[in-house]
Every structure is written in structure tokens, then in C-alpha cells.
Amino acid sequence: MERDTIIRVSGLVKDFRPGFGLRKKRVLHGIDFEVKRGELFGFIGPNGAGKTTTMKILMGLIRATQGEARILGHDVRETAFREHIGFAPESPYFYDFLTGAEILDFYARLCAVPRARRAERVREVLAWVGLAHAADMRLRTYSKGMLQRIGIAQAIVHDPSVVFLDEPMSGLDPVGRKEIRDLVVKLNSEGKTIFMNTHILADVETVCDRVAIIVQGRIAYQGELGGALPAGERAFDVTFSALSPELAEQAEARFEAVLSGRGDRITLRIADKHLSELVQGALTHGAAIEEIVPVGVGLEALFLDAVSGKLRGDAR
Amino acid sequence: MRWLGAVLAIAGNTWRDAIRSKVLYALLFFALLLIATSATLATLSYVERERILQDVSLGAIRFFGAAIAIFVGVGLVHREVDRRTIFTILSKPVDRSAFIAGKYVGLVATLWALLAVMAGCFVAASLLAGAPLASGHAIALMLIAVELAVVVAFATLFSSFSTPFLAGCYSLGIYLVGHLTRDLYAIGKTSASPAAREFTLWVKRLLPDLEAFNRTIEAVHGLPIPPAEVGWSLAMGVAWIVGFLLVAVMTFERRDFR
Numbered sequence: 001m002e003r004d005t006i007i008r009v010s011g012l013v014k015d016f017r018p019g020f021g022l023r024k025k026r027v028l029h030g031i032d033f034e035v036k037r038g039e040l041f042g043f044i045g046p047n048g049a050g051k052t053t054t055m056k057i058l059m060g061l062i063r064a065t066q067g068e069a070r071i072l073g074h075d076v077r078e079t080a081f082r083e084h085i086g087f088a089p090e091s092p093y094f095y096d097f098l099t100g101a102e103i104l105d106f107y108a109r110l111c112a113v114p115r116a117r118r119a120e121r122v123r124e125v126l127a128w129v130g131l132a133h134a135a136d137m138r139l140r141t142y143s144k145g146m147l148q149r150i151g152i153a154q155a156i157v158h159d160p161s162v163v164f165l166d167e168p169m170s171g172l173d174p175v176g177r178k179e180i181r182d183l184v185v186k187l188n189s190e191g192k193t194i195f196m197n198t199h200i201l202a203d204v205e206t207v208c209d210r211v212a213i214i215v216q217g218r219i220a221y222q223g224e225l226g227g228a229l230p231a232g233e234r235a236f237d238v239t240f241s242a243l244s245p246e247l248a249e250q251a252e253a254r255f256e257a258v259l260s261g262r263g264d265r266i267t268l269r270i271a272d273k274h275l276s277e278l279v280q281g282a283l284t285h286g287a288a289i290e291e292i293v294p295v296g297v298g299l300e301a302l303f304l305d306a307v308s309g310k311l312r313g314d315a316r
Numbered sequence: 317m318r319w320l321g322a323v324l325a326i327a328g329n330t331w332r333d334a335i336r337s338k339v340l341y342a343l344l345f346f347a348l349l350l351i352a353t354s355a356t357l358a359t360l361s362y363v364e365r366e367r368i369l370q371d372v373s374l375g376a377i378r379f380f381g382a383a384i385a386i387f388v389g390v391g392l393v394h395r396e397v398d399r400r401t402i403f404t405i406l407s408k409p410v411d412r413s414a415f416i417a418g419k420y421v422g423l424v425a426t427l428w429a430l431l432a433v434m435a436g437c438f439v440a441a442s443l444l445a446g447a448p449l450a451s452g453h454a455i456a457l458m459l460i461a462v463e464l465a466v467v468v469a470f471a472t473l474f475s476s477f478s479t480p481f482l483a484g485c486y487s488l489g490i491y492l493v494g495h496l497t498r499d500l501y502a503i504g505k506t507s508a509s510p511a512a513r514e515f516t517l518w519v520k521r522l523l524p525d526l527e528a529f530n531r532t533i534e535a536v537h538g539l540p541i542p543p544a545e546v547g548w549s550l551a552m553g554v555a556w557i558v559g560f561l562l563v564a565v566m567t568f569e570r571r572d573f574r
Binding site: 053056062063080086087098112 | 321
């Protein structure tokens with residue numbers, strides 16, 4: 001059964017006037033995409049592609065020139081439904097004279113979290129993002145990673161079902177990136193639908209179910225990350241040890257495999273239709289199998305194709 | 317209820333932010349200094365020392381109160397946009413009208429607290445100098461409070477679409493002309509030019525008459541202040557506040573936060 005559509009964007013157009021008296025510039029050219037319930041959706045694109053503009057339209061911060069954007073069935077220009085969504089902006093700035101607990105209490109009040117529940121909820125969320133120890137510290141003393149985590153905390157303090165994250169790993173060191181990535185995965189595993197804007201492909205590849213790639217205000221690709229190739233066209237990298245060079249050469253010739261090797265380890269890239277035959281043959285001749293890794297379409301390749309114009313709205 | 321809750325949350329935060337402003341404390345310091353030294357200024361005169369003291373003190377309260385209202389008010393909305401704190405607020409179930417109302421209420425509360433401090437200083441200086449205090453002084457101070465609320469309303473309006481510098485210029489202009497509308501209208505009425513008469517009439521109609529909130533002379537000289545006139549000034553003040561804030565909300569509703 002098809003999952004519910006949580007975010008639906010259709011024909012979204014946005015024009016900006018760069019300055020008074022100047023001609024309008026179109027930054028979104030009628031984009032369409034959908035995000036299903038429970039997905040961790042990556043919205044990626046090069047700088048200036050229209051990612052943040054799209055995010056801001058979804059958040060009601062800017063108004064679309066044409067087209068429609070709906071979240072949970074509501075027009076994004078409405079306000080009341082926002083109690084079901086959370087938003088963590090890029091490089092968030094908060095009132096630095098407040099403590100971590102005070103800022104979350106402020107956002108909880110904005111979301112009408114009942115007074116009786118507020119203090120407890122603030123404690124829960126601070127613990128959830130790993131900032132329980134910093135609850136009473138002023139935000140001006142927080143590191144960038146801590147601010148990013150408090151940004152996620154304020155986005156979920158009212159327990160929304162959809163969370164929007166704008167460049168959540170931007171500007172963080174590898175440890176900070178991993179911490180935020182883990183939080184994002186944890187959020188998703190708790191059943192929240194996540195829409196994430198980013199240009200860090202490695203993070204998207206690690207955590208996202210589906211992506212849309214936006215280039216120059218147009219969706220160049222949207223689809224799943226795993227299984228990007230249809231059955232029959234998939235390939236596997238099979239690494240053997242103790243596979244004789246003669247056998248490797250035979251395999252290379254017979255199965256049109258791509259051979260690479262170092263020391264006594266040999267890796268063959270082989271089409272899926274020949275996999276079982278090759279593995280059985282190798283085992284019969286005394287070789288050992290170290291690993292079998294499916295080869296998908298790498299996100300980087302997909303992204304570069306999208307940017308260079310080879311892809312145009314190929315939804316798979 | 318949700319709208320009101322958001323207004324109060326934003327107002328509380330604005331209060332906390334505003335009371336950290338160094339400009340605010342600098343201006344408050346000079347206001348208190350002028351009130352405190354008005355007793356010394358009064359000794360320079362042989363006659364009506366108490367009245368000079370109270371005149372200078374109430375003038376200082378009005379001037380510095382308006383200065384704080386304009387200085388802090390013009391950056392009220394712009395600072396939130398510039399610091400991008402507005403992104404996290406407006407992405408919550410918060411109407412833009414609640415945001416404007418919350419910012420306004422927070423700053424007015426701050427100004428009224430400062431006004432209470434200045435009024436306390438004024439009362440102390442008057443008592444020390446043996447100057448009489450009557451209900452007229454309370455009415456004068458109350459009308460200053462309403463005038464400050466009007467000044468914050470138009471400063472908020474300009475802050476909702478403009479930079480602090482431009483908003484400051486607009487607000488200062490309205491404040492100065494607002495104190496001259498009666499005089500301009502009176503001059504216009506005596507003018508032979510129909511265009512001048514029409515112009516001054518429209519200035520009077522379109523801009524707030526801030527002199528309606530100035531009862532310093534009556535308070536200082538112990539003259540009666542008719543309750544009907546006080547009521548009219550209050551009603552006019554509320555009408556101007558609502559008018560300015562409605563325009564601010566309409567402007568703010570149309571804004572894109574890029």
C-alpha cells in the first residue's frame with residue numbers, strides 16, 4: 001500500500017526582484033516533488049540552486065509566485081498546522097542571553113505546549129539531544145555543534161511529526177557531523193518524516209531514503225538511493241582471496257568482469273546475472289570470498305550528471 | 317488564546333532583550349541626571365524655582381522617553397530579521413500579527429518600566445525641593461506614557477519594512493512634525509493660499525497630534541485638566557496605536573524573509 005504523502009509540491013515558481021526597479025529573476029521554475037510518511041528525504045543541489053528558497057516557501061517565510069505547496073494536506077501559507085512541523089534553520093542564531101532551557105521553554109510556549117508539561121518536555125528534549133548538562137548555560141557559551149543541537153531541539157520541542165532541517169551538518173567538524181547525523185537517524189527511527197536540505201552528499205548517501213536534486217531552480221532527479229538500477233542491470237564487486245591469476249583472467253574474459261587486484265586479493269565487478277555462477281566456480285577451485293558489495297549508482301555520479309545537465313527530472 | 321500566548325511569549329522575550337540595550341541605559345542615565353540636576357538649575361532663578369524644576373524634569377522625561385522609544389523601536393523587527401531569529405519563530409504556529417503585537421507590547425512594557433523609574437526620580441526631586449505634587453502631575457505622566465506607546469507604534473511600523481537608519485529618520489520626522497501639527501494647522505488657517513490651508517489640514521489629519529499628550533504646563537502651574545480632554549487624548553492615542561500597528565501587520569504579512 002502506498003504511504004501517505006506528507007509534503008506535496010507542485011508547479012512551484014518563485015520570482016525575486018534583485019533590487020528596486022530591476023527586472024525580476026526566476027529562481028524556481030515550477031518544481032514538483034513529494035515526500036511520503038516516515039521518509040528521510042534529502043533535498044540536494046549546488047549552491048544557489050533553490051534549496052533554501054524552497055525550504056523557506058515550505059516554512060511560510062517567503063511566498064511562492066505560482067504553484068502549490070502542501071504539508072500534511074495544509075497550504076503552507078496557513079499557520080495553525082505548524083504545530084505538527086518543526087524547522088531547524090542553517091547556522092541557527094538564538095537569543096544568546098538565554099540558557100538552553102530558557103530558549104526551549106520560549107519555543108514551547110510559542111507552540112502552546114501546556115504549562116504543566118513544558119518543564120518536563122524541555123528536560124526530555126535537552127537530554128535527547130545530549131545537552132542536559134548545558135541546560136543552564138547561556139547560549140553565548142555554546143559551541144557551534146551545541147548550537148546545532150539546540151537548533152534541532154527547538155524544532156522538536158513540541159513533538160512534531162515532520163521535521164525540516166536546513167544544512168544541519170554545515171560547518172561542523174567530523175565529530176559534530178556524526179553526532180548530528182546520528183540524531184537525524186534517531187529522529188527518523190522514531191517515526192518522524194524528515195526533509196533535509198544539504199549539499200554534503202556523503203551524509204545524504206548514508207542516511208536518506210530518497211532524494212531530489214535541484215539544479216538552477218529545476219528538479220533534475222528524484223528517486224530512491226538504493227536500487228537506483230533496475231534488476232538485470234545491477235552489478236556487484238566480489239573480492240576473492242586465493243583466486244589463481246589464471247582463473248581470474250578466465251572470469252574476466254568470460255563474464256566481461258572488470259578486474260582489479262592487490263596482493264593476493266582480487267576484486268571482480270560482475271553483472272548480477274553471472275554472480276552465482278562465478279561464486280560457485282571460484283569456491284570449487286578453492287578460492288575464498290572476502291566480500292560481495294552491490295554497486296549502485298553513486299550519489300556523487302548522479303549529482304554530477306544532474307549538474308552537468310545529463311538528467312532532467314528522471315524520477316525512478 | 318494561542319494568539320495571546322504567542323504575543324505574551326514574544327513580549328517577554330522582547331523585554332529581556334530590550335533591558336540589555338546599552339543605549340537604553342545611557343539615555344536613562346542622562347534623563348535621571350537631568351532630573352537630579354534640575355534642582356540646581358532651578359536655583360539659578362529667583363522666582364518659581366519649583367516650577368522650573370518640574371518643567372525641566374517632565375521635559376527630560378518626555379524627551380529621553382521618546383529618544384529611547386525611537387532608538388530601540390526602530391530596530392525592533394529589523395534586528396530579528398537580520399539575526400534570523402525570525403525564521404524559527406515564524407515557522408512555529410505563530411501569526412505574523414502576533415509577532416508584531418508581541419514585539420510592540422514587550423517594548424512598551426520596557427518603556428513604561430523606565431518611565432516609572434524616571435517618574436520616581438521626578439517625585440523624589442520634587443519632594444526634596446518642596447515642590448507641590450498634585451493629580452495634574454499624575455495625569456501628565458500618564459499621558460507621556462500614552463505618547464511613548466504611540467511613538468513605539470510608528471517606530472514598529474517603520475521597523476517592519478525598513479532598515480534601522482531609515483526607520484529612525486522616518487520616526488524622528490513623525491515625532492517632530494507630530495508636535496507641530498497644531499501650530500502648522502493654525503498657521504495654515506491664517507494663510508491666504510488655499511493650497512497651504514489644504515496642506516496643513518491634511519498634515520493634521522494624517523499625522524498624530526502629539527501635543528495632545530503634553531500637559532506639562534497645566535501640571536506644573538496647577539491648572540485644571542478637564543477629564544473630557546484627557547479621555548479624548550487617550551482615545552486618540554489608542555486609535556493611532558491600533559492604526560499604526562494594523563499598517564505594520566499588513567506590511568509585515570507581505571514580506572519575504574530571504
